Structure formats: structure tokens, C-alpha cells
Amino acid sequence: MPHHKLIARLLAVGPVSERDRDALRNMRYSVRNLADAEYAVRVGDRPSSCTIVLAGFLSRQRVVSDRMQISSFYLAGDMPDLPSLHLPVMDHDLCSVGPSTIALVKHSDVRAMLQESTGLLNAFWRETLIQGAVYREWVDNLGARQALPRVAHLICEIATRLEFVGLVEQNSFNCPLTQEDVANACGLSIVHVNRTIQELRRRGLIDWRGRTLELLQRQEFEEVAEFDAAYLHGLDRPHE
Structure with missing residues (x-):
């Protein structure tokens, strides 16, 4: 429905x-x-x-x-x-x-x-x-951030928007994006995206297996991403 x-x-x-x-x-x-x-x-x-x-x-x-x-x-x-x-x-x-x-x-x-x-x-x-x-x-993300925070910012945004509609469970969510999709969204090459994701894994910030992405250290990850969710204008209260 x-x-x-x-x-x-x-x-x-x-x-x-x-x-x-x-x-x-x-x-x-x-x-x-x-x-x-x-x-x-x-x-x-x-x-x-x-x-x-x-x-x-x-x-x-x-x-x-x-x-x-x-x-x-x-x-x-x-x-x-x-x-x-x-x-x-x-x-x-x-x-x-x-x-x-x-x-x-x-x-x-x-x-x-x-x-x-x-x-x-x-x-x-x-x-x-x-x-x-x-x-x-x-x-702003494309024009001002380096590759690591640029990719991390995209992931943070998706996670936050999915939370709005109840599709994140314990910082884990379904993410069908390929590395090519991330590259096309972030203005990077696929090779650069691969290296960036590997670096995020190496730091223990994410676990991305198949279509499941988990944020392992949410606060630290958002700091790396320079992420402030204010632009999404979500309300700080639960909804149906």
C-alpha cells in the first residue's frame, strides 16, 4: 500500500x-x-x-x-x-x-x-x-569534500532517510548500490570508490556485504563524513 x-x-x-x-x-x-x-x-x-x-x-x-x-x-x-x-x-x-x-x-x-x-x-x-x-x-559534497568523506556522507544520508521510514535496524539496512552507482553519484572512478570503501572497512566504520550495509561506529562515521542531518529537516520525535 x-x-x-x-x-x-x-x-x-x-x-x-x-x-x-x-x-x-x-x-x-x-x-x-x-x-x-x-x-x-x-x-x-x-x-x-x-x-x-x-x-x-x-x-x-x-x-x-x-x-x-x-x-x-x-x-x-x-x-x-x-x-x-x-x-x-x-x-x-x-x-x-x-x-x-x-x-x-x-x-x-x-x-x-x-x-x-x-x-x-x-x-x-x-x-x-x-x-x-x-x-x-x-x-556541496561533490564540490568541496575529498573522496573519503564524500562517499561516507552519501551513506550517512541514505541511512538517515531510511530511518525516517523505519527501514534501519540496529544501524543496518538494505543497500542495493553498486560501486559504479556510488561512483556515478560521487563523481569518482570505480577504482577510487573501491579504495575508499576498503579504507572505511579497514577503519572498522562499515561492514558492507552484498546488499546489507551496517554502520559499525555511527558517531565516528558521521564525523568522518562531516555529516550534519539538519538539511534533511527531520523532526526529533518518533512517528507512526
Whole structure:
């Protein structure tokens, strides 16, 4: 059900009334399962629906100077293409990283829901603002940090965002990213990413086996990453 993680995501950063939660529970949707590297939408598409990530990861990406550049990852509860309500032509691809499941909600239904509720209108507007804050942090990460804190910062962000929707258990979570994905997100070569991850392992900061990533010394790891979660605007209280 698409509303579960979406409500958890919205509650992690602000209030959502019970009436608005009911509206999200009752929205119409279709479900689509994506294979690894399968596209949800492509550059130039004119989507008629908004996407909700139900499970797995999506990447926002496009080819720049013959190199694939990932500019964001979207996790369970995220709505990566909310701007398509007002910007009709996609200027980037949304691609599945590993297998994923998405829900599609027609633009007309989203607009009707927002017209009925200023609370949801504000919640979705807040989501677009937070996505903008995340994008600015990615620019800073790429432009100012060395490889080790750059990669560590990406991992810290993913862990924190997964915590918002209850998908981290004892600092361990499912992470389908390959070293190529990390390289494309961090502007590094695959060789450099491999060396960086090995260094993080050598320091005893992470254990990354297959699709499971565990943060072994969370506080020290965040210090290495120069990570401050303030830009994610999470609330310091538990949610449903």
C-alpha cells in the first residue's frame, strides 16, 4: 500500500492530520515492479502520473559529457517527480537501482487531493523544498569534500532517510548500490570508490556485504563524513 511509507515520510518532517492521512490511504494508484536498471520515466517523457517509491531505490540521473551522473537517490516513501505536476517535460531519467516497486497516482487525482486539503498542499510543498535542500547538499559534497568523506556522507544520508521510514535496524539496512552507482553519484572512478570503501572497512566504520550495509561506529562515521542531518529537516520525535 503506497500510503504507509509515504505517510511515515511526511510525518518525519512535519505534521499530517488524520483527515489528510485518510485522503492518502484512499487515493487511487497502480503498482509497477521495476527490474534493476529499468526506467520509471525518461528524459523527454511527459508523465501523467506522480511516482511513489514503495520499495527499493530509484536514481535521478542523466548523461553529462558521456558520463552517467546521478544527482539523487529516492527511497521508500519518496515522491521523486512531484515537479511533473507543473513541469510537464522530464529533464532527467528516473531509474531503478536494483529491483524496486513504485505506485503511480494520476496527476488529476493528486491535484484534486491538494485542492481539497491545504495541509497536504503544504506537506507536498515542504517535500519539494527538502528535495531542493538535499540537492544543494549534494552539490556541496561533490564540490568541496575529498573522496573519503564524500562517499561516507552519501551513506550517512541514505541511512538517515531510511530511518525516517523505519527501514534501519540496529544501524543496518538494505543497500542495493553498486560501486559504479556510488561512483556515478560521487563523481569518482570505480577504482577510487573501491579504495575508499576498503579504507572505511579497514577503519572498522562499515561492514558492507552484498546488499546489507551496517554502520559499525555511527558517531565516528558521521564525523568522518562531516555529516550534519539538519538539511534533511527531520523532526526529533518518533512517528507512526
